[in-house]
Amino acid sequence: MFLERINEQLPLHGFERMNLTQQGIFGFVKQEEEQNSCVIFINLPDELPKNVWSIRYSEQQVKAEIYFEGVAKFLFVYITDEPDKIRCLCEDNFDAHWIIARNERKLLIYENQLDNYCNMKDIIEGVLVENKPQKKITAFGTIGIIGINVLIYVIMYWLCTAEQRNELIDNTGLFWPAVTYNHEYFRIVTSMFIHSGINHLINNMVLLYCIGSYVEDSVGHVKFMLLYFVSGILAGVVSMSYNIINNQLILSIGASGAIFGIVGALACFIFLSKGMIKDITAPRLIFFIFLSISSGLYEQDVDNMAHFGGLLSGFLLALILMLLQKRRLKKPKTR
CATH class of the missing domain: 1.20.1540.10 (Rhomboid-like)
Known part of the structure; x- marks a missing residue:
C-alpha cells in the first residue's frame, strides 16, 4: 500500500517511474538541467541476509542499469522491519541513504545523511501518516x-x-x-x-x-x-x-x-x-x-x-x- 501511494504521489512532484528489472526495487527520477535526481526504494525481505553489506550490491546493479547524460544524484530508501541491523549501510556520505521502519511506519534519517532531498522527506512522511492504522474511535x-x-x-x-x-x-x-x-x-x-x-x-x-x-x-x-x-x-x-x-x-x-x-x-x-x-x-x-x-x-x-x-x-x-x-x-x- 505504501509503495502504491508513493507511485501515485511522486509523479505529482515531477518524478518519472523508471523501469528496473530487480524484484522489490522501485526507482523514480526527476530530470533537471544540472542533474538527475534519483530515488530508489528497496523493499527488503522480512528476513535480512546474514551479511547486510550484500544489500549494497543491489545499489550497484541499479546504477549499472541506469544511464544518464550528466550528473546523477541518488537517494536510496530501505524499507525493512529491522532498521537497526542495516543502520551501518547509512554511514557513507557519497549517496544519501534513508530507512523506513515498516512496522512502525516511520522514516529514519541519521545525522550524517542528507535530510532535504527534493522534498522527499515531506512526501514520504505524508504517505506514512496517511497509511498508518488509526485506533478505532468511539462513535x-x-x-x-x-x-x-x-x-x-x-x-x-x-x-x-x-x-x-x-x-x-x-x-x-x-x-x-x-x-x-x-x-x-x-x-x-x-x-x-x-x-x-x-x-x-x-x-x-x-x-x-x-x-x-x-x-x-x-x-x-x-x-x-x-x-x-x-x-x-x-x-x-x-x-x-x-x-x-x-x-x-x-x-x-x-x-x-x-x-x-x-x-x-x-x-x-x-x-x-x-x-x-x-x-x-x-x-x-x-x-x-x-x-x-x-x-x-x-x-x-x-x-x-x-x-x-x-x-x-x-x-x-x-x-x-x-x-x-x-x-x-x-x-x-x-x-
Missing part, C-alpha cells in the same frame, strides 16, 4: 444523536399528554407552508428529532447505529456530524420542494432523511475505495439500499423523497470531502 456523534432522539421520544410519549404531543408535532414537524410563509426554518432541523411511535424510533435508531458507527469511525466526529445534519437539511429541502411542486400538504417527521445521507456517504466511500470499508462490501450495501427504498415505496406515510434526497446528498457530500482530502494530500509542499 460519540452517533451515540449522542441517538440519545437526543430517545430523550425527546421519552418526553413526548411518557411525559406529555396526547394533546400536548400532537401540538408539539404540529409545531416542529416539516411542513412547507410554515417554512415558506411563516419563515419557520427551524422545522427543517427539529423534524429530524421527532418520531411518530416506538417502531419508527427503533427502526431509525438501529439503522443509524449500524451505519453511523462505520462512517464516524472512518471520517471522524466532526465530518460525521457535518454529513448527518447537512444531509438531513438537504433531504428536508428536497421533500418540501417535491410537495410544493405537487401541491401536497404533508407534515414530515423523522431522522430517516439524515440517516439515508449517512448511507449515501458510506456508499461513496465503499465505491471509491475498491469496494470494501471495514467489512462492508459494495454488494451488501447495494442490497441494503434496495431493500430500504423498496420497502418505503410500498408502505404508506413514508417520505420517500426525503430518503432519495438524503441518499443523494450524503453521496455528493462524501465525494466532496474525499476530493478535498485527496487534493490536500497531493498538493506539493514547499519550504
Whole structure:
C-alpha cells in the first residue's frame, strides 16, 4: 500500500517511474538541467541476509542499469522491519541513504545523511501518516444523536399528554407552508428529532447505529456530524420542494432523511475505495439500499423523497470531502 501511494504521489512532484528489472526495487527520477535526481526504494525481505553489506550490491546493479547524460544524484530508501541491523549501510556520505521502519511506519534519517532531498522527506512522511492504522474511535456523534432522539421520544410519549404531543408535532414537524410563509426554518432541523411511535424510533435508531458507527469511525466526529445534519437539511429541502411542486400538504417527521445521507456517504466511500470499508462490501450495501427504498415505496406515510434526497446528498457530500482530502494530500509542499 505504501509503495502504491508513493507511485501515485511522486509523479505529482515531477518524478518519472523508471523501469528496473530487480524484484522489490522501485526507482523514480526527476530530470533537471544540472542533474538527475534519483530515488530508489528497496523493499527488503522480512528476513535480512546474514551479511547486510550484500544489500549494497543491489545499489550497484541499479546504477549499472541506469544511464544518464550528466550528473546523477541518488537517494536510496530501505524499507525493512529491522532498521537497526542495516543502520551501518547509512554511514557513507557519497549517496544519501534513508530507512523506513515498516512496522512502525516511520522514516529514519541519521545525522550524517542528507535530510532535504527534493522534498522527499515531506512526501514520504505524508504517505506514512496517511497509511498508518488509526485506533478505532468511539462513535460519540452517533451515540449522542441517538440519545437526543430517545430523550425527546421519552418526553413526548411518557411525559406529555396526547394533546400536548400532537401540538408539539404540529409545531416542529416539516411542513412547507410554515417554512415558506411563516419563515419557520427551524422545522427543517427539529423534524429530524421527532418520531411518530416506538417502531419508527427503533427502526431509525438501529439503522443509524449500524451505519453511523462505520462512517464516524472512518471520517471522524466532526465530518460525521457535518454529513448527518447537512444531509438531513438537504433531504428536508428536497421533500418540501417535491410537495410544493405537487401541491401536497404533508407534515414530515423523522431522522430517516439524515440517516439515508449517512448511507449515501458510506456508499461513496465503499465505491471509491475498491469496494470494501471495514467489512462492508459494495454488494451488501447495494442490497441494503434496495431493500430500504423498496420497502418505503410500498408502505404508506413514508417520505420517500426525503430518503432519495438524503441518499443523494450524503453521496455528493462524501465525494466532496474525499476530493478535498485527496487534493490536500497531493498538493506539493514547499519550504
